[in-house]
Amino acid sequence: MKVGLFGANGRMGRVLIEALDLSDDAELSVATVRDDSPWVGLNVGELAGIGKKEIDCSALSSLSGSDADVMIDFTLPSVIESNLSWCVENTMPVVIGTTGLNDEQLAALDEAAKHIPIVFAANYSVGVNLMLSLVRQAASVLGETADIEITEAHHRFKQDAPSGTAMAIGEAIADELGRDLKTCAVYGREGKEPERDQGTIGFATVRAGDIVGEHTALFADIGERLEITHKASSRLTFAKGAVHAAKWLYGKQPGLYSMVDVLNLKL
Numbered sequence: 066m067k068v069g070l071f072g073a074n075g076r077m078g079r080v081l082i083e084a085l086d087l088s089d090d091a092e093l094s095v096a097t098v099r100d101d102s103p104w105v106g107l108n109v110g111e112l113a114g115i116g117k118k119e120i121d122c123s124a125l126s127s128l129s130g131s132d133a134d135v136m137i138d139f140t141l142p143s144v145i146e147s148n149l150s151w152c153v154e155n156t157m158p159v160v161i162g163t164t165g166l167n168d169e170q171l172a173a174l175d176e177a178a179k180h181i182p183i184v185f186a187a188n189y190s191v192g193v194n195l196m197l198s199l200v201r202q203a204a205s206v207l208g209e210t211a212d213i214e215i216t217e218a219h220h221r222f223k224q225d226a227p228s229g230t231a232m233a234i235g236e237a238i239a240d241e242l243g244r245d246l247k248t249c250a251v252y253g254r255e256g257k258e259p260e261r262d263q264g265t266i267g268f269a270t271v272r273a274g275d276i277v278g279e280h281t282a283l284f285a286d287i288g289e290r291l292e293i294t295h296k297a298s299s300r301l302t303f304a305k306g307a308v309h310a311a312k313w314l315y316g317k318q319p320g321l322y323s324m325v326d327v328l329n330l331k332l
């Protein structure tokens with residue numbers, strides 16, 4: 066199966082090149098970068114630090130519908146709508162990992178999924194997708210009495226906060242408790258604060274150094290607390306998950322699928 070990349074020179078783009086190189090049944094067929102990127106025409110293997118490979122990076126505007134069977138997109142929210150438009154125009158399935166999408170961009174995703182199959186997940190690791198089930202279970206037992214706080218830590222370059230994964234954890238918990246995350250979320254605290262409102266879900270963010278991605282859901286009552294934590298130590302985990310999703314997606318009907326669907330994790 067031929068897999069193409071948007072944003073091949075990004076942190077995730079580079080490890081996706083490596084993950085595809087390691088895959089037995091999916092191969093990198095096209096690696097796109099911005100038209101004005103210094104990487105246009107340069108070798109993907111050198112970009113990824115894995116030695117020279119057969120493919121060179123190409124300008125995004127030269128991408129053609131016959132270049133790939135499935136595209137993978139880990140870029141930035143500002144480019145998601147044009148990438149989706151291209152995929153719809155070319156009837157191209159796409160795996161999307163970009164986080165920090167606003168309501169308009171999420172609506173564009175829903176609209177595109179009427180025409181093409183899309184996997185969209187804030188996190189492509191197996192552990193985090195299992196965690197989404199575990200936090201639901203914890204919320205159903207402890208959620209009415211415990212204070213719920215979600216903390217996340219990422220590298221200094223990350224551009225969205227809280228992380229997409231933290232938001233997905235919050236949404237899973239809120240959904241389990243019949244709450245609306247839009248009205249019960251509290252993002253950071255500063256200065257004099259009233260006593261904590263038990264119906265809220267708090268979020269706290271750390272940005273530091275080269276942290277790959279860490280998430281904790283804390284359920285704290287008087288006398289005990291439960292913490293469910295996931296720590297990613299390599300981006301290759303996300304990249305291998307995205308390649309797995311691409312293989313799963315090929316041949317599927319149009320629709321919006323999650324990594325829980327890909328992993329069949331309906332626990």
Ligand SMILES: NC(=O)C1=CN([C@@H]2O[C@H](COP(=O)(O)OP(=O)(O)OC[C@H]3O[C@@H](n4cnc5c(N)ncnc54)[C@H](OP(=O)(O)O)[C@@H]3O)[C@@H](O)[C@H]2O)C=CC1
Pocket residue numbers: 071072073074075076077078098099102125139140141142143144161162163164165186187188189190225229303
């Ligand atoms: N779902 C998951 O499992 C994971 C999701 N992510 C998410 O993936 C996204 C990318 O992360 P990361 O790789 O660290 O980010 P980077 O900033 O390293 O990469 C972003 C990529 O997008 C490209 N890009 C940005 N704007 C444009 C544009 N207008 N036109 C064309 N290309 C563009 C960049 O190109 P250029 O360098 O030329 O600007 C670059 O290749 C983020 O949203 C992050 O949160 C990250 C890890 C795991």
Ligand SMILES: O=C(O)C1=N[C@H](C(=O)O)C[C@H](O)C1
Pocket residue numbers: 164187188219223224227228229230231277278279
């Ligand atoms: O930007 C990152 O690096 C990551 N982003 C995703 C998110 O926002 O949750 C997933 C992962 O934690 C790494």
